[in-house]
Amino acid sequence: MAALKLAIGNKNYSSWSMRPWLALRANDIPFVETLIPLYTDNPADKEQILSFSRAGKVPVLVDGDVTVWDSLAIIEYIAERYPEVKLWPDDVAARAHARSVCAEMHSGFVALRSECGMNLHRPVRAIALSADAKANVARIEEIWRECRTRYGAKGPFLFGRFGAADAMYAPVVHRLRTYAIDVAPDTKAYMETMMALPAFQEWTRDGLAETLVIAKFEDA
Numbered sequence: 001m002a003a004l005k006l007a008i009g010n011k012n013y014s015s016w017s018m019r020p021w022l023a024l025r026a027n028d029i030p031f032v033e034t035l036i037p038l039y040t041d042n043p044a045d046k047e048q049i050l051s052f053s054r055a056g057k058v059p060v061l062v063d064g065d066v067t068v069w070d071s072l073a074i075i076e077y078i079a080e081r082y083p084e085v086k087l088w089p090d091d092v093a094a095r096a097h098a099r100s101v102c103a104e105m106h107s108g109f110v111a112l113r114s115e116c117g118m119n120l121h122r123p124v125r126a127i128a129l130s131a132d133a134k135a136n137v138a139r140i141e142e143i144w145r146e147c148r149t150r151y152g153a154k155g156p157f158l159f160g161r162f163g164a165a166d167a168m169y170a171p172v173v174h175r176l177r178t179y180a181i182d183v184a185p186d187t188k189a190y191m192e193t194m195m196a197l198p199a200f201q202e203w204t205r206d207g208l209a210e211t212l213v214i215a216k217f218e219d220a
Helices: 015-025 043-052 071-081 092-107 110-115 131-154 164-178 185-195 198-209
Strands: 004-008 031-035 060-063 066-069
Touching: 004 015, 004 043, 015 071, 015 164, 015 198, 043 060, 060 071, 066 071, 071 092, 071 164, 092 131, 092 164, 110 131, 110 164, 131 164, 131 185, 164 185, 164 198, 185 198
Parallel strands: 004 031
Antiparallel strands: 004 060, 060 066
16 A cells, blocks of 8 residues: 655644644654745745645645645545544544534634744744734633543543644644743643654654745744
């Protein structure tokens, strides 16, 4: 069986690429990684992205004749392709809860994402957040707290064991840390759990080792 192929962007900046990458790596699912530099002036980089998907964006997962683009769609595909890793909880209600918080991450938190872009190289320092961004942080803390309260007895992650929801919220951990955002002790505890995950540490090391600087993401 041919290995999965995952096209991703710069690990220093590409939060959407981090999500399915982490879902694969944290569960020891073998795949071939292709890193395509983003926002360069090199037409070959854009053409390489288009060779994976005509959507022209990363991440993209290729599994033989199957091509899946969009982070959440890729995670859903991985969950179906490898049901034994249990990216979604077994319980119907818990699974619905996990899918809901993942969808909320996928479509929401625009203010936080725009004001606090993922940049692993960025020196840790606080910035003045808008009221909308502060509300985003408060909502994320509420989501994490509710998940941990309901499912914490099953393990240290949002739904007990590492799963799709953890992968979807992983870049937020970097944002909260990098922008020195003040959070509650239980939020910090979950952040520490994620930062101790070997796959999370591997992505972080790789991102910090990158040398490409994208000026538009260096202003904050």
